[in-house]
Amino acid sequence: MQNVIEANGLKLAYPQHEPVIKNATFTVKSSEFVFITGASGSGKSTLLKSFYGVIPPFGGSLIVGGVDMGRVRSSKLYKLRRHLGVVFQDYKLIKEWNVEKNVTLPLMIAGFSKDVSRTQAKKLLAHVKLSHKSDRYPMELSGGEQQRVAMARALAHNPFLILADEPTGNLDEYSSQVVWELLERANQDLKTTVVVVTHRIPEVLNIPYRHLMIENGAIYEIH
Numbered sequence: 617m618q619n620v621i622e623a624n625g626l627k628l629a630y631p632q633h634e635p636v637i638k639n640a641t642f643t644v645k646s647s648e649f650v651f652i653t654g655a656s657g658s659g660k661s662t663l664l665k666s667f668y669g670v671i672p673p674f675g676g677s678l679i680v681g682g683v684d685m686g687r688v689r690s691s692k693l694y695k696l697r698r699h700l701g702v703v704f705q706d707y708k709l710i711k712e713w714n715v716e717k718n719v720t721l722p723l724m725i726a727g728f729s730k731d732v733s734r735t736q737a738k739k740l741l742a743h744v745k746l747s748h749k750s751d752r753y754p755m756e757l758s759g760g761e762q763q764r765v766a767m768a769r770a771l772a773h774n775p776f777l778i779l780a781d782e783p784t785g786n787l788d789e790y791s792s793q794v795v796w797e798l799l800e801r802a803n804q805d806l807k808t809t810v811v812v813v814t815h816r817i818p819e820v821l822n823i824p825y826r827h828l829m830i831e832n833g834a835i836y837e838i839h
């Protein structure tokens with residue numbers, strides 16, 4: 617199985633601060649579903665951000681989808697990001713755009729034609745059961761509905777890797793379950809690699825997964 621993420625002695629730090637991740641060595645293989653847990657402030661979000669190139673390695677090496685994140689040029693990083701799906705706790709929808717545009721535009725940016733993008737966006741909005749709200753703006757939706765739009769946006773271009781930062785942190789039980797089911801289905805049906813950082817692994821998960829934990833700047837395999 618191919619490695620989707622390869623970290624070797626990875627160190628991550630914010631300028632003028634002690635490293636948050638001091639020495640992380642691990643791999644994530646294609647089609648795996650991986651949870652990364654750790655205490656508040658342990659570096660979960662920092663580590664996830666390094667996977668999509670917001671925080672470059674301060675030491676060691678990090679390779680994501682074959683791209684060396686320590687040496688990557690912005691054009692190549694931009695290209696890599698077009699093949700990732702990223703989900704945040706606070707949804708990060710564009711509030712000036714309606715639901716359909718929030719899902720369609722990233723597809724167009726990823727290089728799909730307008731027609732293909734609109735068809736795919738409609739299909740994904742039906743998949744997350746929000747076709748009837750495609751004209752609404754994010755502020756007119758509940759938190760759970762906004763996260764389902766964010767999931768449609770993250771899944772629509774069939775990314776090889778989904779990165780989720782506490783994706784159900786703000787959601788009730790029903791919406792959380794929908795989000796976990798969507799991530800499970802992407803992983804099981806499409807063989808998409810999924811990496812989720814969270815305080816707590818959900819009890820509702822029905823698939824095998826790996827559990828990594830950050831402690832004192834290092835990363836440990838729990839199972």
Ligand SMILES: Nc1ncnc2c1ncn2[C@@H]1O[C@H](COP(=O)(O)OP(=O)(O)OP(=O)(O)O)[C@@H](O)[C@H]1O
Nearest residue numbers: 630633636654655656657658659660661662663815
């Ligand atoms: N922009 C920044 N500049 C300096 N330090 C930062 C910055 N962002 C985060 N940190 C620090 O890095 C450490 C790790 O933060 P991070 O957000 O990765 O932790 P986390 O495990 O995701 O926490 P939580 O579970 O509370 O969200 C914390 O000590 C935090 O204060």
